[in-house]
Amino acid sequence: MITNRHVVLKRAPAAMPKAADFEVVSCPMPAGPPPEGLLLRIIALSMDPYLGGRLRGRHMGEPAPAPGGKLPGFAVAEILESAHPDYKPGEYVVTETGWSRYAAVPAAGARKVTPGPAPISAHLGVLGMPGLTAWAGVTQLAKVGDGDIFVVDAAAGAVGGTAGQIARNLGARAIGIAGGAKKTALVTETYGFDACVDYRAEGWQARLKAACGAGPTVHFENVGESVLQTVFPMLQIYGRVVLCGLAEHYHSDAPPPVLPVGPIVGKRAAIYGLVVYDFYGRLDEWVALATPWIEAGKLVVHEDASDGLDSAPAQFERMLKGQHLGKAIVQVAPDRT
Numbered sequence: 001m002i003t004n005r006h007v008v009l010k011r012a013p014a015a016m017p018k019a020a021d022f023e024v025v026s027c028p029m030p031a032g033p034p035p036e037g038l039l040l041r042i043i044a045l046s047m048d049p050y051l052g053g054r055l056r057g058r059h060m061g062e063p064a065p066a067p068g069g070k071l072p073g074f075a076v077a078e079i080l081e082s083a084h085p086d087y088k089p090g091e092y093v094v095t096e097t098g099w100s101r102y103a104a105v106p107a108a109g110a111r112k113v114t115p116g117p118a119p120i121s122a123h124l125g126v127l128g129m130p131g132l133t134a135w136a137g138v139t140q141l142a143k144v145g146d147g148d149i150f151v152v153d154a155a156a157g158a159v160g161g162t163a164g165q166i167a168r169n170l171g172a173r174a175i176g177i178a179g180g181a182k183k184t185a186l187v188t189e190t191y192g193f194d195a196c197v198d199y200r201a202e203g204w205q206a207r208l209k210a211a212c213g214a215g216p217t218v219h220f221e222n223v224g225e226s227v228l229q230t231v232f233p234m235l236q237i238y239g240r241v242v243l244c245g246l247a248e249h250y251h252s253d254a255p256p257p258v259l260p261v262g263p264i265v266g267k268r269a270a271i272y273g274l275v276v277y278d279f280y281g282r283l284d285e286w287v288a289l290a291t292p293w294i295e296a297g298k299l300v301v302h303e304d305a306s307d308g309l310d311s312a313p314a315q316f317e318r319m320l321k322g323q324h325l326g327k328a329i330v331q332v333a334p335d336r337t
């Protein structure tokens, strides 16, 4: 008999969520799809930084889930049964399923994805929301092109790693900032950035300055004030800054970061706030650009997958602490694509 399991919150997390805040429980297999809905076999769950804030009711005004209730976040799943004419068994979708092995969900909001040159789970990373975020910041906001000197932090992650690879494919020099030797090696040797600086090592600021030459023309910020304070003074006049993520601030009780206004004027800098929701309607455009790049080896998908649904709480805690390498996922079931 097939058994279902799902992950729930035991208690509302008081600070940064930890593995101990969750429990994995057995539950009945859904009897079938709901009316107009889908019965899904979940293949992989996406572990994203925003979920830490989301679980505490601190993300874009969305309420925190109640203990015991369905957890937020996207999964890629195979359709087992469909009660909707537009979806067929054997097709794949990305949707919010809760953290479980099997789920019965409404078809509304389920986005079909097709197997391609990367694992199907890439639709949670490079070919999904994080990749779209990178594409939007690099091409639609900063409009990176030939001759740009592009700096990005959290460069080993799904957003940062994709942003640098896109910038490079468009003719820029890509320089990463990342925490630790394993991450910097991934960024240069696997993603192919021109350079990457370990910001946990003494003297990183000088190494970054040397790697940038005349200075960045574009900075893509994923971490927060501590990096921005170092990079901003190096920015060239008329430089562009994309403010994408504030990973170091999400679970901090310190006052929110402040951007000094004077230096922005002095640099004649353009500052862009990025919210990926604005670009969801253009995901197909990004996937159409990215897929041949993946086939040609010009865009690398690197996943940090934990094994099985029961590993989700620990993988989530690792991801929130930044201990993962690449795109963090939970491989719930084998990818048979």
Ligand SMILES: NC(=O)c1ccc[n+]([C@@H]2O[C@H](COP(=O)([O-])OP(=O)(O)OC[C@H]3O[C@@H](n4cnc5c(N)ncnc54)[C@H](OP(=O)(O)O)[C@@H]3O)[C@@H](O)[C@H]2O)c1
Pocket: 048, 049, 050, 129, 130, 133, 153, 154, 155, 156, 157, 158, 159, 160, 177, 178, 179, 180, 183, 222, 223, 243, 244, 245, 246, 247, 248, 249, 274, 275, 276, 277, 320, 321, 322, 323, 324, 326, 327, 328
């Ligand atoms: N604006 C939007 O619409 C949007 C959409 C998607 C993602 N984002 C943001 O983009 C950023 C990157 O997302 P991602 O999914 O690719 O994540 P990620 O880079 O895989 O993970 C976040 C990284 O932030 C770095 N970091 C620095 N200080 C940290 C701290 N105190 N705690 C935890 N991590 C810390 C770590 O990398 P190092 O060890 O290399 O420093 C960590 O790996 C995140 O800030 C995310 O929230 C924004």
